[in-house]
Amino acid sequence: MNRYVIVGTGVAGVSAAQAIRATDPAAEITLVSEDPHGFYSRPGLAYYLSGEIPDKQLWLYAKEDWQRLNVRFVAGRATRLLPGEHRLELGPAGALTYDRLLLAVGAKAVRLPVPGADLDGVAYLDTFEDARRLVALARRARSAVVVGGGITSLELTEGLAARKVRVHYLLRGDRYWPAVLDETESRLVEHRLVEDGVHLHYNTELVEVLGRRGRVAAIRTEKGEIIPCDLLAVAIGTRARLELAQQAGLETQRGILVNEQMASSVPDVFAAGDCAQVFDPLTGQWVMETLWNPARWQGYAAGLNMTGYETKYHHRPSFNVTRLAGLTVTIIGSLGGSRDDDLLTIARGESEAWRFGLEGVTLYQTADVNRLRLVVGQKTLLGALVMGDQTLSIPLQELITDQTDITPIREQLLRADVPLDKLIFNFWQATHPRQRGDQHG
Amino acid sequence: MGKSDSFPKVASRQEVLAAGHIVPAEGRCIQCGICSFNCPIGIDVRRHAWLGEPVVEAHCLTCGECVRRCPRGVLHFEQLKIFGGSS
Numbered sequence: 001m002n003r004y005v006i007v008g009t010g011v012a013g014v015s016a017a018q019a020i021r022a023t024d025p026a027a028e029i030t031l032v033s034e035d036p037h038g039f040y041s042r043p044g045l046a047y048y049l050s051g052e053i054p055d056k057q058l059w060l061y062a063k064e065d066w067q068r069l070n071v072r073f074v075a076g077r078a079t080r081l082l083p084g085e086h087r088l089e090l091g092p093a094g095a096l097t098y099d100r101l102l103l104a105v106g107a108k109a110v111r112l113p114v115p116g117a118d119l120d121g122v123a124y125l126d127t128f129e130d131a132r133r134l135v136a137l138a139r140r141a142r143s144a145v146v147v148g149g150g151i152t153s154l155e156l157t158e159g160l161a162a163r164k165v166r167v168h169y170l171l172r173g174d175r176y177w178p179a180v181l182d183e184t185e186s187r188l189v190e191h192r193l194v195e196d197g198v199h200l201h202y203n204t205e206l207v208e209v210l211g212r213r214g215r216v217a218a219i220r221t222e223k224g225e226i227i228p229c230d231l232l233a234v235a236i237g238t239r240a241r242l243e244l245a246q247q248a249g250l251e252t253q254r255g256i257l258v259n260e261q262m263a264s265s266v267p268d269v270f271a272a273g274d275c276a277q278v279f280d281p282l283t284g285q286w287v288m289e290t291l292w293n294p295a296r297w298q299g300y301a302a303g304l305n306m307t308g309y310e311t312k313y314h315h316r317p318s319f320n321v322t323r324l325a326g327l328t329v330t331i332i333g334s335l336g337g338s339r340d341d342d343l344l345t346i347a348r349g350e351s352e353a354w355r356f357g358l359e360g361v362t363l364y365q366t367a368d369v370n371r372l373r374l375v376v377g378q379k380t381l382l383g384a385l386v387m388g389d390q391t392l393s394i395p396l397q398e399l400i401t402d403q404t405d406i407t408p409i410r411e412q413l414l415r416a417d418v419p420l421d422k423l424i425f426n427f428w429q430a431t432h433p434r435q436r437g438d439q440h441g
Numbered sequence: 442m443g444k445s446d447s448f449p450k451v452a453s454r455q456e457v458l459a460a461g462h463i464v465p466a467e468g469r470c471i472q473c474g475i476c477s478f479n480c481p482i483g484i485d486v487r488r489h490a491w492l493g494e495p496v497v498e499a500h501c502l503t504c505g506e507c508v509r510r511c512p513r514g515v516l517h518f519e520q521l522k523i524f525g526g527s528s
Contacts, residue, residue: 011472044473047512057474060491292471321469321513328514390514394466 002027004306005088005096007078007244008104009033010042011292012273012299014061016102017071019303027307029070030096032088034077037128043292043349045131046152049159058128078105081248083266100268100306103245103256104299107238107274107290110344112147116209121216122232125152125348134233138163141230145170145219147206148235149177149342151322151349154189156233158325161196168199168227170206170219172341179340180331180354185387188369192325201227237345238290240275253277254345255288260312262302270306272298280315280353282382283334289351291320317383317400318351321393327369330393333383333400334358335375358382363413365420372420376413379405392421395428404431461520462497463507465490469515476507476516490515 004020006013009031017029040058047053076093081101089095109124111117121141123134134156138144143166146157153169154176161167175186176193190200205222209232218228240255251257251265255277262270262278273295280287289295294315301313317333336357346352360375360382370388374381374396380403384396399406409427412418463486476486482500486507489496496507508516 041472041474043471044475047473047475053473053475053478057478060472060474060487293468316468319468323512328512330514393514394517397466397468 002099002307003097004029004100004102005032005098006030006102006104007032007088008102008106008273008275009035009039009073010104010106010273010295011039012106012276012295012302013102013104014039014069015296015299016104016270016272016303016306017069019300020307021069021071023304023307023309028072030072030074030098032074032076032078032090032096034075035127035129036075038073040128041292042127045125045128046155046159049125049131049134049155050162051159055128055132078244081244081269083248083250083269086268098268100270102299102302102306103250103264103269103271103275104273104295104302105241105244105275107240107348109152109235110237110239112206112209112232112234112236114206114208116211116216117234119209119211119216119232120214121211121230122209122234124234125156126238134159134231135163137231138165141165143168143229144231144233145206145227145229146233146235147342148233148237148347149179149340150235150237150347151320151324152235152347153233153342154193154324156235157193157198158196158323160231160233161198165231166197166199168201168229169193170201170204170221172203172205173339174202177340177342178338179343180335180337180350181385182364182373184364184366185329185371185373185385188371188387189324189327192327192369196325235347237343237347238274239345240277240288242275245271245275253286257286260314261305261310262298262313263305270302272302278313278315280318282315282317283353283356283358285353285356287315287318287352288346289318289353290346290348291318291351294318318353319397319401320349320351321390322349324387327388328390328393330384330386330390330397332385332397333375333381335373335383335385336362354383361414363416363420374413374420374424376406376410379407379410381406392424395425395432398432399424399428402432461503461518462495462501463489463503463516464495464519465493465515466517467493469513471513473512475510475512479506479510481506486516495519 079091080089208220210218256271334356360377365372373385375383470490
């Protein structure tokens with residue numbers, strides 16, 4: 001009987017367990033996690049914070065699902081991996097031996113590197129415990145400061161604002177999320193934030209957190225300004241949890257390097273999800289992503305390979321749909337971006353690949369809060385951003401993911417004598433008739 | 442941007458009421474459960490999205506609440522081809 005150990009109970013770990021169970025019904029599968037809340041929708045935490053769903057909605061697996069999966073849970077922290085002995089130490093909880101092991105340990109929010117950052121009332125958004133703490137803090141907070149960038153910083157800003165907390169959002173530069181958005185898009189988001197009552201502070205750097213009796217009372221900026229607050233929410237990026245991997249001698253960069261089988265550089269040790277760094281054929285680079293669906297696919301591929309059923313994980317063009325200040329935004333492929341001082345790494349819900357600038361021509365179309373940005377390559381679309389009206393979200397996801405040859409419309413696209421959206425939509429219908437064409441008519 | 446009415450017409454809610462269902466798009470759902478939470482008759486829409494299956498449930502009212510509430514554009518109406526061929 002094969003013994004599989006999976007470290008982490010996020011979507012990558014659970015998907016791996018699913019794949020193993022489907023392929024090896026007799027397998028002994030052990031899931032190790034230090035998160036007492038097990039498997040829940042991590043991206044859903046934002047909607048719990050905003051009050052759109054109650055906490056219990058976050059758990060997607062029912063008792064019967066766990067029975068079917070038939071796994072053993074070990075609560076505890078994996079302290080040391082000994083690949084030569086096929087052994088995982090768990091500190092006081094003992095040790096486990098394995099035939100194949102998966103590291104699906106995820107990523108952790110980067111801590112704020114300023115004095116006072118350890119005060120009570122400084123919060124991050126990694127786990128359900130963090131989200132619950134934020135909700136409790138928001139209940140008695142009158143005003144909050146948010147620092148950071150990307151999707152998570154806005155989830156924090158909007159979630160706190162929805163809970164009637166007065167929010168000061170500090171930006172180190174002169175606009176929001178320059179790593180991915182262009183200036184027009186940043187401004188669209190910022191205007192909406194201001195309309196929602198958020199106080200935006202541009203060119204403002206937090207240098208110290210000031211406390212009273214061990215609790216956050218205010219923050220001080222580089223310019224000497226003091227902003228009183230009861231809560232400081234931080235989203236300056238995430239880093240893969242690499243301690244176990246590095247100590248065990250696995251090859252790592254920003255994440256654990258894995259091949260297309262999701263295998264690490266050390267025999268019988270695999271990695272998947274936010275802690276893994278995978279090869280992206282579109283950009284030719286090894287990328288980090290903190291995205292739910294790729295984590296699920298990676299976990300599944302890892303699980304199959306762990307049982308000996310060889311399969312390749314094909315990295316697809318990086319994709320996410322999110323809401324920024326109430327505007328739905330689809331981001332696909334590579335867009336190229338500017339320097340972003342608000343983020344030390346990527347935040348949650350992001351891909352490094354979005355920031356890569358590939359050789360292409362960028363086209364735009366804007367109307368009111370609706371914006372379309374396309375990066376047009378020689379033969380394919382390389383990236384797209386759809387803000388507001390989402391009619392083109394699925395069409396562009398499919399055209400970019402499928403690497404559809406755009407030669408028939410490329411010249412017309414660049415000439416721009418026909419509205420971009422119409423051209424793309426008609427081309428998608430013509431090239432993807434089976435997927436969705438049947439619902440229009 | 443060209444107005445959205447310049448797009449070919451998408452099947453209206455009335456048109457799918459009699460013979461339609463909700464379909465999840467692949468690779469978008471993050472299992473937040475907003476859809477299930479807001480379904481007026483308690484269909485676990487999120488489970489369908491996890492399994493990648495259309496919501497083919499006799500009780501579904503196709504009221505569109507889940508489609509409207511989904512923050513990730515996962516859910517769409519699709520017409521059932523009850524007579525075969527394209528509609």
